[in-house]
Amino acid sequence: MTLKPNIIALLLFLGVSLLSCKEDKKVIKQTEVSFTKEGELSILKASDTTAIKLDIEIADTDFDIQTGLMYRNSMANNQGMLFVFDDEKERFFYMKNTKIPLDLIYINANKAIVSFQKKAKPFDESSLPSNAPAKYVLEVNAGLVDVWGIAVGDRLLFN
Numbered sequence: 001m002t003l004k005p006n007i008i009a010l011l012l013f014l015g016v017s018l019l020s021c022k023e024d025k026k027v028i029k030q031t032e033v034s035f036t037k038e039g040e041l042s043i044l045k046a047s048d049t050t051a052i053k054l055d056i057e058i059a060d061t062d063f064d065i066q067t068g069l070m071y072r073n074s075m076a077n078n079q080g081m082l083f084v085f086d087d088e089k090e091r092f093f094y095m096k097n098t099k100i101p102l103d104l105i106y107i108n109a110n111k112a113i114v115s116f117q118k119k120a121k122p123f124d125e126s127s128l129p130s131n132a133p134a135k136y137v138l139e140v141n142a143g144l145v146d147v148w149g150i151a152v153g154d155r156l157l158f159n
Contacts, residue, residue, distance in 0.1 A: 042156065045148075058081075070096070082137070105137065111136070114134055
């Protein structure tokens with residue numbers, strides 16, 4: 001009969017040990033990716049003399065192009081990410097791992113806007129095609145294309 005109290009004691013010990021392991025879970029906190037200004041860009045409206053000025057981060061390497069604005073919590077309205085490609089062709093973007101809603105502005109090799117994808121939803125993996133050949137893609141916060149009154153044919157200036 002002394003075996004029974006030892007088994008109960010062992011079970012209690014194991015139970016307490018398991019509970020304490022669960023309480024010691026390590027929390028992994030993802031580091032916020034912050035905006036890095038790498039240039040300036042102006043959108044010149046064809047309808048008037050308005051110029052919209054933005055600070056831009058440039059995505060021109062394979063890693064930067066694949067990552068884009070993924071894992072970011074926010075972006076200011078005077079900021080954007082400019083994707084720069086080697087060639088001009090139809091582009092397809094998606095919002096995988098992107099936390100903030102965006103407007104995508106597709107731009108040809110002559111730096112003229114050829115199309116938009118407005119109010120792209122966070123984490124949506126649906127294809128967002130340019131529907132026209134594009135060499136550049138500018139991502140800004142969702143809704144800004146309409147707020148700024150940007151239209152196909154408007155041009156961009158950047159170095």
